[in-house]
Amino acid sequence: QVQLVESGGGLVQAGGSLRLSCAASGRTAITYAMGWFRQAPGKEREFVAAISRVGSSTYLADSVKGRFTISRGNAKNTVVLQMNSLSSEDAAVYYCTADAAGVPSVRAGKGYWGQGTQVTVSS
Numbered sequence: 001q002v003q004l005v006e007s008g009g010g011l012v013q014a015g016g017s018l019r020l021s022c023a024a025s026g027r028t029a030i031t032y033a034m035g036w037f038r039q040a041p042g043k044e045r046e047f048v049a050a051i052s053r054v055g056s057s058t059y060l061a062d063s064v065k066g067r068f069t070i071s072r073g074n075a076k077n078t079v080v081l082q083m084n085s086l087s088s089e090d091a092a093v094y095y096c097t098a099d100a101a102g103v104p105s106v107r108a109g110k111g112y113w114g115q116g117t118q119v120t121v122s123s
Contacts, residue, residue, distance in 0.1 A: 001026050001027060001112075002024050002025070002026045002027050002028065002032070002098060002112040003024065003025045003026050003112075003114075004022055004023070004024050004096045004097070004098055004112055004113065004114035004115075005022065005023055005025070005096075005114060005115075006020060006021070006022045006094065006095070006096045006114045006115070006116060006117040007020070007021050007022075007117065008020040008021050008117065009094060009117030009118045009119045010118075010119070010120070011120045011121075011122060012086055012119070012120070012121055012122070013121070013122050013123075014086060014087055014088065014121055014122065014123050015085060015086065015087075016086055016121075017082070017083060017084045017085075017086065018083045018086065018119060019080060019081070019082050019083070020036070020080065020081040020083065020094055020096075020117060020119075021073065021078065021079070021080050021081075022034065022036075022078065022079045022080075022081075022096030022098075022114060023073070023075065023077070023078045024077035024078070024098050024112075028076060028077045030100045031053045031054070031076060031077065031100075032053065032077055032098035032099060032100050032111070032112075033050065033051065033052050033053050033098070033099055033100075033101070033102045033103045033105070033106045033111075034050070034051055034072075034077070034079040034096065034097065034098045034099075034106065035047070035048070035049055035050030035051065035059075035070070035079070035096075035097050035098075035103070035106040035107065036048040036049045036050075036070065036079075036081050036094055036095065036096060036097070037094070037095045037097060037109065038090075038092035038093065038094045038095065038119075039092055039093050039095070039116075040091060040092040040093075043092075045095070045109070046061065047061055047107055047109075048060070048061050048064055048068065048081070048094070049061065049064065049068060049069075049070040049081060050070065050103045050106045050107055051070045051071065051072060051079060051103075052102070052103050053102065054072075055071065055072035057103065058070050058071075059103060059107065063089070064083075064090075067083065067084050067085045067086075068081060068082065068083050068084070069081075069082045070082075077098065079096065079098075081094070083119070086119075086121045087121060088121050088123060090119060090121055091119055091120055091121045092119060093116040093117065093118050093119070094116060094117050094118075094119055095113055095114055095115075095116045096113070096114040097109065097111045097112060097113050097114070098111050098112050099111025099112070
């Protein structure tokens with residue numbers, strides 16, 4: 001089993017930035033592709049970003065391109081989501097996910113999930 005713990009959520013003013021981090025523990029001898037989803041109240045969970053196992057490839061939803069970046073952390077099986085120019089549309093619970101099968105499985109939501117971290121954007 002793999003446990004994912006997110007951190008870095010909170011309250012930010014519109015136009016501001018937040019940095020989310022996620023670290024995996026447990027069965028971490030394997031390197032996982034990792035990613036982020038988000039879910040706003042009354043909406044379905046949606047894909048935000050993903051990164052390959054070695055960090056050579058990244059994928060971003062159209063809605064966040066140019067504002068968000070995803071990167072691997074310094075420690076194995078960690079991932080960082082840098083969010084800039086935040087708006088009310090970005091307010092949601094952000095979930096970290098990891099999948100040893102690679103990015104396609106991450107994007108399909110088939111991997112392990114964290115508990116989520118709340119991002120609130122004030123206008």
